[in-house]
Amino acid sequence: MYTLKxxxxxxxxxxxxxxxSNPGYKIGDAASDFSLMGISGKKVSLSDYKNAKGYIVIFTxxxxxxxxxxxxxxxxxxxxxxxxxxxxxAIMPNNPAVQPGDSMEAMKVRAKEKxxxxxxxxxEGQKIYPQYGATKTPHVYVLQKTSKGNEVKYIGxxxxxxxxxxxxxxxxxxxxVDALLSGNEIKEKETRAIGCTIKV
Amino acid sequence: xxKIGFILLLLFLSCKNESKSTDRLSANEQNExxxxxxxKATASTPFDLEVYDFEGLEPFLTTNSDKTYVVNFWATWCxxxxxxxxxxxxxxxxxxxxxxxxxxxxxxxxxKYDSNLKPFIKDQNLKSKVIALNDTxxxxxxxxxxxxxxxxxxxxxxxxKDKRQFYEQSFTYGELETEVKQFLK
Numbered sequence: 001m002y003t004l005k006x007x008x009x010x011x012x013x014x015x016x017x018x019x020x021s022n023p024g025y026k027i028g029d030a031a032s033d034f035s036l037m038g039i040s041g042k043k044v045s046l047s048d049y050k051n052a053k054g055y056i057v058i059f060t061x062x063x064x065x066x067x068x069x070x071x072x073x074x075x076x077x078x079x080x081x082x083x084x085x086x087x088x089x090a091i092m093p094n095n096p097a098v099q100p101g102d103s104m105e106a107m108k109v110r111a112k113e114k115x116x117x118x119x120x121x122x123x124e125g126q127k128i129y130p131q132y133g134a135t136k137t138p139h140v141y142v143l144q145k146t147s148k149g150n151e152v153k154y155i156g157x158x159x160x161x162x163x164x165x166x167x168x169x170x171x172x173x174x175x176x177v178d179a180l181l182s183g184n185e186i187k188e189k190e191t192r193a194i195g196c197t198i199k200v
Numbered sequence: 201x202x203k204i205g206f207i208l209l210l211l212f213l214s215c216k217n218e219s220k221s222t223d224r225l226s227a228n229e230q231n232e233x234x235x236x237x238x239x240k241a242t243a244s245t246p247f248d249l250e251v252y253d254f255e256g257l258e259p260f261l262t263t264n265s266d267k268t269y270v271v272n273f274w275a276t277w278c279x280x281x282x283x284x285x286x287x288x289x290x291x292x293x294x295x296x297x298x299x300x301x302x303x304x305x306x307x308x309x310x311x312k313y314d315s316n317l318k319p320f321i322k323d324q325n326l327k328s329k330v331i332a333l334n335d336t337x338x339x340x341x342x343x344x345x346x347x348x349x350x351x352x353x354x355x356x357x358x359x360x361k362d363k364r365q366f367y368e369q370s371f372t373y374g375e376l377e378t379e380v381k382q383f384l385k
Contacts, residue, residue: 065277065309135368136352157351161336163309172339192342194307197280197352197370 024133027189030149031057031141034128036091036121039108044119046089046143046150053085054144054153054180056173059093059123059134062110063101064196067137069162071114074138077158077173078118086142086177088118093129093137094199096122102199129198136195142176153180156191247322249313250331254341257333260303261345261357267299268360268383270376273333273345273353275307276316280370281354285324287373291380292328298384302328307353310334358383 025031033046046055056077060067078088096103104122111120123129132141133155142154154176159168172191179186252260263269272288274281285304292302304326308317313332321330335341342349346366349355356367360383367379 065275069309135350139350157339160339162338163336167336191339192349192351193338194342194351194353196278197354199279 024131025141025152025155027152027155028148029152031143031152032128032131033150034091036128037104037124038119038121039104039111039116040119044089044121049087051085052087052145054142054177055150056081056086056088056177057132057141057143058088058090058158059129059132059137059139059141059198060090061092061094061099061102061137061196062106063094063099064137066162066193066195070138070158071116073158073165075114075116075118078116080174081177082118084177084181086180090116090118090120091123091128092120093123093126093134095126098199126198126200134198136197138193138195140173142173142180144180154186154189156188157193160191162193247318249318249321251310251313251334252331253335254333254337254344257305257331257335257341258344260305260331261359263359263361265361267301268358268380270300270302270380271305271357271359272302273305273307273355273357275353276312276320277308278353284354284371284376285326287371287376289326289328290373291376295380295384300380300384304328304330306330306332308332 031046035043035045038044046052049055058074060070060074062068074088074090082088092102092107094102096106100106107120107122110116132139134141138158140154140156140158141152143150144153145151154173156172158173159165159171161168170188172188175188176186178184260269261271270288270291272281272285274285276282288302288304291300306317310332317332338351342351345357346355346368348366349368352368354370356369356371358365358367358379363383365379365382371379
């Protein structure tokens with residue numbers, strides 16, 4: 001009886017882990033490229049960036065308060081790291097039919113207001129974010145070009161304080177990219193933050 | 201850090217003396233928090249919102265009693281959260297006699313408490329308990345609530361003294377009822 005119980009418990013755990021596990025990328029996986037329409041009116045792919053050493057792929061949007069809180073910091077990341085070989089590639093994963101504030105038109109308006117200089121792309125048909133395993137905005141994937149392809153090196157939050165940039169203690173993404181640039185091991189490869197569910 | 205002080209004061213006043221953090225307050229800090237408490241009391245807010253950091257929230261996430269708790273993480277700006285709130289309210293009312301209690305944990309930003317959160321609680325006439333979590337170090341506390349939580353909301357934790365289960369998903373009333381019944385067996 002006891003073993004049956006143990007067995008049932010094991011089955012329950014197995015079943016629940018199958019249902020809850022996120023099918024997206026893990027650290028070390030090779031991320032797929034994409035071709036998504038951007039606010040510039042042109043399609044953008046990772047492979048367009050011939051000289052890049054990697055990418056800071058950020059799933060973000062216009063409408064989520066957490067994403068809005070990070071807009072300036074996303075632009076700052078691009079300003080700091082694009083010239084070092086790690087441009088920001090922002091992808092808007094929400095369904096604009098559900099979230100009209102995230103339409104391509106609204107993305108263009110917001111990018112102009114905020115002076116975004118990074119590509120801001122629409123995940124049309126919502127096919128890319130599930131491949132990455134993004135669940136929320138903002139959600140960051142730092143990729144490095146390696147022999148494997150675009151290897152996932154960091155997944156998670158931008159830093160540890162969404163409310164107040166002046167009170168940030170740890171800049172997770174900067175630390176990760178700095179480590180990649182200097183050939184060191186990334187200390188925190190995965191972090192978590194509250195964000196808005198991607199609207200399907 | 202004044203907010204944390206105020207939270208500790210709330211804990212202190214509500215006799216949650218098992219909270220070790222209260223014991224750590226120096227006399228000086230207690231004066232400081234009391235002062236802040238007085239200021240708060242004189243402010244013309246319609247009601248006082250209970251605001252906690254994660255340490256303050258933890259006592260709400262565990263129980264030795266025979267109750268089942270349904271803790272829902274939400275925010276006023278989160279549309280799917282607002283959509284499912286009536287189901288939690290209904291559950292709280294329909295299952296009160298089965299010792300089920302719903303607690304709404306708001307993740308609204310502190311600068312929206314007065315402008316958005318408090319008016320929402322009042323306008324919706326929420327009957328379930330509402331508290332606010334203000335703790336920016338989410339990388340530390342999210343995995344403590346559940347290793348399975350990516351950080352997206354809505355998210356819900358159901359637990360009693362024997363069992364706990366975390367859900368990063370939206371609920372219908374039927375789905376919620378089905379889950380809660382698992383805890384009442």
